[in-house]
Amino acid sequence: MGPLLCVGGLVVLLLLWVRVKGLDYVLVNQRWIFVCLFLLPLSVLFDVYYSLRTWVIFRLCSAPRLHDQRVRDVQRQVREWRKGGAKAHMCTGRPGWLTVSLRVGKYKKTNKNIMINMMDILEVDTQRQVVRVEPLANMGQVTARLNASGWTLPVVPELDELTVGGLVMGTGIESSSHLYGLFQHICVAFELVLADGSLVRCTEEENPDLFHAVPWSCGTLGFLVAAEIRIVPAKPWVKLRYEPVRGLENICRRFAEASRDKRNTFVEGLQYSLDSAVIMTGTMEEYAEHEKINRIGLHFKPWFFKHVESFLKGEHSAVEYIPLRQYYHRHTRSIFWELQDIIPFGNHAAFRWLLGWMVPPKISLLKLTQGETIRRLYEQHHVVQDMLVPMRHLQDAVTRFHHDIQVYPLWLCPFLLPPGRGMVHPKGPEPELYVDIGAYGEPRVKHFEATVSTRRLEKFVRDVHGFQMLYADVYMEREEFWEMFDGSLYRRLREELGCTDAFPEVYDKICKSARH
Numbered sequence: 001m002g003p004l005l006c007v008g009g010l011v012v013l014l015l016l017w018v019r020v021k022g023l024d025y026v027l028v029n030q031r032w033i034f035v036c037l038f039l040l041p042l043s044v045l046f047d048v049y050y051s052l053r054t055w056v057i058f059r060l061c062s063a064p065r066l067h068d069q070r071v072r073d074v075q076r077q078v079r080e081w082r083k084g085g086a087k088a089h090m091c092t093g094r095p096g097w098l099t100v101s102l103r104v105g106k107y108k109k110t111n112k113n114i115m116i117n118m119m120d121i122l123e124v125d126t127q128r129q130v131v132r133v134e135p136l137a138n139m140g141q142v143t144a145r146l147n148a149s150g151w152t153l154p155v156v157p158e159l160d161e162l163t164v165g166g167l168v169m170g171t172g173i174e175s176s177s178h179l180y181g182l183f184q185h186i187c188v189a190f191e192l193v194l195a196d197g198s199l200v201r202c203t204e205e206e207n208p209d210l211f212h213a214v215p216w217s218c219g220t221l222g223f224l225v226a227a228e229i230r231i232v233p234a235k236p237w238v239k240l241r242y243e244p245v246r247g248l249e250n251i252c253r254r255f256a257e258a259s260r261d262k263r264n265t266f267v268e269g270l271q272y273s274l275d276s277a278v279i280m281t282g283t284m285e286e287y288a289e290h291e292k293i294n295r296i297g298l299h300f301k302p303w304f305f306k307h308v309e310s311f312l313k314g315e316h317s318a319v320e321y322i323p324l325r326q327y328y329h330r331h332t333r334s335i336f337w338e339l340q341d342i343i344p345f346g347n348h349a350a351f352r353w354l355l356g357w358m359v360p361p362k363i364s365l366l367k368l369t370q371g372e373t374i375r376r377l378y379e380q381h382h383v384v385q386d387m388l389v390p391m392r393h394l395q396d397a398v399t400r401f402h403h404d405i406q407v408y409p410l411w412l413c414p415f416l417l418p419p420g421r422g423m424v425h426p427k428g429p430e431p432e433l434y435v436d437i438g439a440y441g442e443p444r445v446k447h448f449e450a451t452v453s454t455r456r457l458e459k460f461v462r463d464v465h466g467f468q469m470l471y472a473d474v475y476m477e478r479e480e481f482w483e484m485f486d487g488s489l490y491r492r493l494r495e496e497l498g499c500t501d502a503f504p505e506v507y508d509k510i511c512k513s514a515r516h
Contacts, residue, residue: 118225138162153232168214173415175266191226220504386436387439400460
């Protein structure tokens with residue numbers, strides 16, 4: 001963590017310099033100047049540090065041996081907390097600004113911070129077809145290691161910086177989730193340090209209740225120290241078909257059909273208005289047609305969502321071949337479409353050619369340099385939400401989003417939700433097809449008000465037995481939250497494992513009042 005803190009200190013000094021010079025105006029009205037001059041170079045330094053660190057760990061050290069030492073250190077900290085009287089709840093010591101969520105948890109300041117420095121891939125077992133990783137290993141790191149050896153995760157959430165721990169304790173989704181479910185559904189084992197300092201492993205057969213309760217629990221049942229995740233053979237190319245669709249009813253019908261077609265390895269929709277969308281379906285391929293190859297990950301290429309939008313100009317479908325890892329991280333360079341609000345000219349060809357190799361800026365650095373003014377502006381004039389609703393309610397849901405916030409593009413990602421005993425499962429005993437509707441950007445409706453508008457969306461999602469991703473702002477009251485989520489198993493395990501005095505309840509970590 002030392003180099004990270006040094007970078008953080010450098011950013012703080014830059015902020016102080018800006019304030020001393022009386023240039024606060026820049027951070028609010030011309031933020032792109034600060035981002036381009038300072039945050040992009042710092043983001044590159046972050047990437048260089050992590051790349052060097054990964055090389056050193058794997059070439060010169062033994063990650064499994066270091067892992068055992070790190071686990072013992074977590075256990076020591078928990079036991080010392082108990083010996084000291086357990087005066088406050090515990091949480092991870094990772095600074096809030098380092099997380100991908102746009103908000104910083106206030107509870108970090110009052111809880112006992114347990115330092116967990118675990119960011120390595122521990123083992124790739126191709127015979128069992130699992131990869132064992134530490135909680136702070138991220139998707140960019142995991143795909144780089146696996147894809148190079150011909151393997152991949154069945155579900156790879158798009159952004160490079162998303163960590164395994166965040167995807168387990170929260171949730172994760174990808175365009176292959178209509179086949180495999182959410183990120184939690186490809187996990188086969190979790191290793192946790194519990195409130196008493198003990199280390200426990202849980203699977204479908206071993207401590208199954210805990211195994212089902214961990215996802216969505218946000219670190220309130222124990223500290224995740226390792227996870228085993230399924231891997232599947234990978235092919236080098238994705239054959240991606242772009243289909244422009246007009247009319248909301250046609251969009252919803254065609255999207256549902258594509259999501260139910262098991263021949264599609266990947267399904268994704270980008271909706272650019274109430275009645276226009278591009279639906280993408282893909283398969284992994286061993287070979288590519290050379291004239292149809294598009295290496296979308298190259299720094300000078302147009303941002304992916306703008307490239308997809310270009311297909312709306314035509315009436316017919318088109319096909320491209322994209323390198324697998326570039327497909328997985330297709331939304332990373334533009335942070336979906338959030339970067340256009342930070343660097344308005346970021347997709348201009350000149351910028352892509354000259355500075356595109358430095359994007360995106362680290363979300364953590366963007367958060368660290370926000371300041372209260374920008375934070376308030378984002379809260380009142382910006383939406384970042386993922387709502388998960390049954391596929392049969394997609395048309396009503398898109399209409400609701402259009403009426404309440406009118407943010408475009410909308411990200412449409414299907415997933416299969418199996419029955420289960422945890423916080424998130426369908427009403428009935430059978431698997432059900434759901435869709436994640438992601439809204440990221442500035443609302444275009446005049447009547448938008450953050451609290452009122454978000455609460456209307458939350459109520460709609462509760463009424464159709466949907467779920468809200470917990471990384472975003474949650475405006476629900478406690479009773480409404482537990483109406484949306486099934487807390488029966490979670491609350492029982494909190495009592496059995498002595499979590500009540502050790503960890504805050506999940507609602508107390510994610511509700512609006514718990515975050516800046």
